[in-house]
Amino acid sequence: xxxxxxxxxxxxxxxxxxxxxxxxxxxxxxxxxxxxxxxxxxxxxxxxxxxxxxxxxxxxxxxxxxxxxxxxxxxxxxxxxxxxxxxxxxxxxxxxxxxxxxxxxxxxxxxxxxxxxxxxxxxxxxxxxxxxxxxxxxxxxxxxxxxxxxx
Numbered sequence: 001x002x003x004x005x006x007x008x009x010x011x012x013x014x015x016x017x018x019x020x021x022x023x024x025x026x027x028x029x030x031x032x033x034x035x036x037x038x039x040x041x042x043x044x045x046x047x048x049x050x051x052x053x054x055x056x057x058x059x060x061x062x063x064x065x066x067x068x069x070x071x072x073x074x075x076x077x078x079x080x081x082x083x084x085x086x087x088x089x090x091x092x093x094x095x096x097x098x099x100x101x102x103x104x105x106x107x108x109x110x111x112x113x114x115x116x117x118x119x120x121x122x123x124x125x126x127x128x129x130x131x132x133x134x135x136x137x138x139x140x141x142x143x144x145x146x147x148x149x150x151x
Contacts, residue, residue, distance in 0.1 A: 002036065009044040014051040030064050037071045046072070062088045079110035100125050100134040107141060115142060 008017035062084045069081035082105040089098040106118040125135040
């Protein structure tokens with residue numbers, strides 16, 4: 001089934017690929033796609049998830065896309081993963097953990113979050129969760145770096 005799935009997505013037969021994994025649980029699908037990405041590093045796996053997102057945008061599919069991007073070795077993948085984290089937060093803006101997930105990208109390669117945005121996000125997170133490790137470490141990081149060091 002794995003090779004048939006790979007053949008389908010490489011040929012752009014996303015409907016056929018979708019049928020192959022339709023019986024999987026969400027967790028099973030994520031594990032399957034993560035494993036396949038780790039084994040093959042095929043960008044068509046990410047393209048398949050993008051196809052699914054076009055059909056039905058969900059937080060889960062954005063989480064899958066982010067996960068695949070984080071596993072991959074593709075240049076620019078980190079910036080794309082940040083985009084998915086931002087969209088996850090936009091779809092559920094009341095979940096402070098999702099905002100912290102966006103903030104976790106600050107200081108990483110290809111990150112587009114500015115120092116000012118990171119500081120504001122960290123303060124907003126700490127207003128709701130004073131012990132949030134990501135927000136606390138971001139503020140600590142910001143206090144140690146000069147303006148020219150990071151964004």
